[in-house]
Amino acid sequence: MTENPLNSLAILGSTGSIGRQVVDVIRSNRNLYNVAALTAMNNADLLISQAVELNPDFVVIGNKAYYHHVRAALEDLPVKVFAGNESILQLMESGSFHTVFNGLTGISGLEATIAAIRNNKTIALANKEVMVAAGHLISGLAKRYGVNIIPVDSEHSAIFQCLAGEIMNPIEKVYLTASGGPFRGKKREYLRHVNKEEALRHPNWAMGDKISIDSATLMNKGLEVIEARWFFGLSPRQIEVVIHPQSVIHSIVQFEDGSMKAQMGVPDMRMPIQYALNYPRRIPSDFKRFDFSEYARLTFEFPDRESFPCLGLAYAAMERGGNIPCVLNAANEASVDLFMQGKINFTQIPEIIESCMTAMEYIENPDLEQILSTHKSTLAMALEKAGAN
Numbered sequence: 001m002t003e004n005p006l007n008s009l010a011i012l013g014s015t016g017s018i019g020r021q022v023v024d025v026i027r028s029n030r031n032l033y034n035v036a037a038l039t040a041m042n043n044a045d046l047l048i049s050q051a052v053e054l055n056p057d058f059v060v061i062g063n064k065a066y067y068h069h070v071r072a073a074l075e076d077l078p079v080k081v082f083a084g085n086e087s088i089l090q091l092m093e094s095g096s097f098h099t100v101f102n103g104l105t106g107i108s109g110l111e112a113t114i115a116a117i118r119n120n121k122t123i124a125l126a127n128k129e130v131m132v133a134a135g136h137l138i139s140g141l142a143k144r145y146g147v148n149i150i151p152v153d154s155e156h157s158a159i160f161q162c163l164a165g166e167i168m169n170p171i172e173k174v175y176l177t178a179s180g181g182p183f184r185g186k187k188r189e190y191l192r193h194v195n196k197e198e199a200l201r202h203p204n205w206a207m208g209d210k211i212s213i214d215s216a217t218l219m220n221k222g223l224e225v226i227e228a229r230w231f232f233g234l235s236p237r238q239i240e241v242v243i244h245p246q247s248v249i250h251s252i253v254q255f256e257d258g259s260m261k262a263q264m265g266v267p268d269m270r271m272p273i274q275y276a277l278n279y280p281r282r283i284p285s286d287f288k289r290f291d292f293s294e295y296a297r298l299t300f301e302f303p304d305r306e307s308f309p310c311l312g313l314a315y316a317a318m319e320r321g322g323n324i325p326c327v328l329n330a331a332n333e334a335s336v337d338l339f340m341q342g343k344i345n346f347t348q349i350p351e352i353i354e355s356c357m358t359a360m361e362y363i364e365n366p367d368l369e370q371i372l373s374t375h376k377s378t379l380a381m382a383l384e385k386a387g388a389n
Contacts, residue, residue, distance in 0.1 A: 009035035009277070010058075010091060012112055015046040018126045018269065020153070023050055024286045025274045028285060036097035037086055041108075042066070055079070057096060060087045085111075092116045098103060102127045105210065107375050112136055114184035114368065117141045117149075124276035126152035127345055129333075132223050132304040133326040133373045135230030150276045151231055154188075155224050157234060157272035158226075158251035160262035166359045171232065175252040176224055178243035178303065179203055181216040184245060188307045194348045197338055203245070203314035210354075211283075213336045217349055218303060222314025226325050229318055236318050241311060246307070248290065262286070265291050309350040314358065323374045330375045331356035334382035345388050355385050 013019045019040075026033050035054040039061035051059050051074055060082045061070045067083035072083055082208060085108070092100065092115035100116040101124045102109050103133070109127035114137070116123050116183070125131070131138060142149050151157050163171075182201045183191060199216040200209060204208040214220035218241075225239050247267040254260045265271055266288050268304045304311045319327040331353040338344045344352070356378050363370050 003170060007032055007099075008036050008097040009101055009124075010039070010097050011101045011103065012033065012039045012088065012109065013041075013105065013127075014038040014050055015040040015043035016103055016105060017211075018103040018273070019101075020046075021270050022034050022273055022277075023054070025277060027228075028053070028286065031275075032164070032283070033277070034097075037091055039091070039104075039236075041178070044070050046151050047149060049077055056073040058082065058091055058094070060084075060091060062088070066088070075099060080201040088112050090120050092121065094118075094382075098122060099124060099277070102130070104271045105208070106127070107133055107372070110371070111368070113138060113385050114141060117145050117147045120145055120147060123149045124146065124152050125135075126273075128153060128223050128227050129329050131230045133229040135226065135325070135377065135387060136321075136365070137235075137368060137371070139176065139230045145280050149231075150279050151227070152272050152276045153224060153227065154267070154269065154272050155251045157275055158249075159228065159253055161263045161275065162251065162261040164233075164252040166253075166261075169255050171234065171238060171253055172256045172258075173238050173240060173254040174228060174232065174234065176221060176239065176241050176247055177247070177251060177300075178241055178300075178301075179215070180243045180245055181218065183216055183308075185304075186307065186353040188347060191307065192345055194346045196342070199346065202312070203247075209340065210333075210336055213339065214332070217310045217336075217346070218308040219310035219314065219349075219353075221303075222311045223329065225254045225311075225314055226318045226328075229363045236315060241303055243303050244298070246295055246298055248295055248298060258281065258381050264290065267367075282302065305383055310353065313350060313353055317357060321364075323360070323366040324357055326366070326371050326374045327357050327360045327378045328353060330378035331382045334379045335386070338383075348386070352382050356381050359385075 035056045036057040038056050044066035058080050062084040071081040103126045106129050108368045109130050113130050151160050200212045202212050221241050228239050237368040249264050251260045252260050252262045268287055317325045335349040335352045
């Protein structure tokens, strides 16, 4: 393994959908990286397998019930095993790695991101909820500590790449592309009767269940709009969403002279992951190459906000600011979970979100404690409004 500390990293959420792809990228370029730490919440067996392969210094299993199982499995390796979310925060204080890849899901990644910033770690951020719920905190702290946060979402990575060499040229507008999900072109009455299995069938991307449902409702794109606002210092009017079913153009940046840059590639999350891990270098890969013969036409259309109101709700939350994006995120998290359990139908997801956004007490400039409190209160409110209590 390399001894270069710039390639030493901790992978948070290594057993999740994104985390597994991070490990795949590292596996293909094993000599470039020193994996110092791996963390997971419940998937103890996969975490053990990854630790045996990558030989990190530290392993953290979030669910303390699995601690003894993980520790026993790794006792013959020079790996320190810890348990509990508090151990992840303590891990961020370690000076043994330079980069933190945050592949955690939900609000769980927020405190770890803040701890990483305060300990001057470079962050590759795949946890969109962090910037949605607390973008004002994260962006402010990153500037204060001089920390680089490199976006991993394909759309934000695309914008980031398009801005290379453009430091003196202000953005006029960015276009985030969306595939349209499995229900592109369908109307509200049809959507009322779709089931979980149908919603999980994304046409282009291989993703986890939560993000797949978010893609089907267009909430994923709404969350990305809020992310873009904080990553790139944009106003709502500078961010537009277009439906691009082929998922080849990942984002477009338009500059003040009218010129536009687009970042393109086949839909494969390993590409933005590898770019983030090696920035500013590009390294060779064996990923599938774009073939023009497979894409005779690239098409674009406007999103149907009437049938998919989650996108409009995200814009509304961004416009209002304060703790309302946190409310949007938490209400969506609860609603998606209820839909996955079969307790509400697909079209009730935006209804519950909007109801929570209207009812929750507004806080103009929430601190970390208020963000976490808002998240918790919104989860409870969403359950109540769904009649699940």
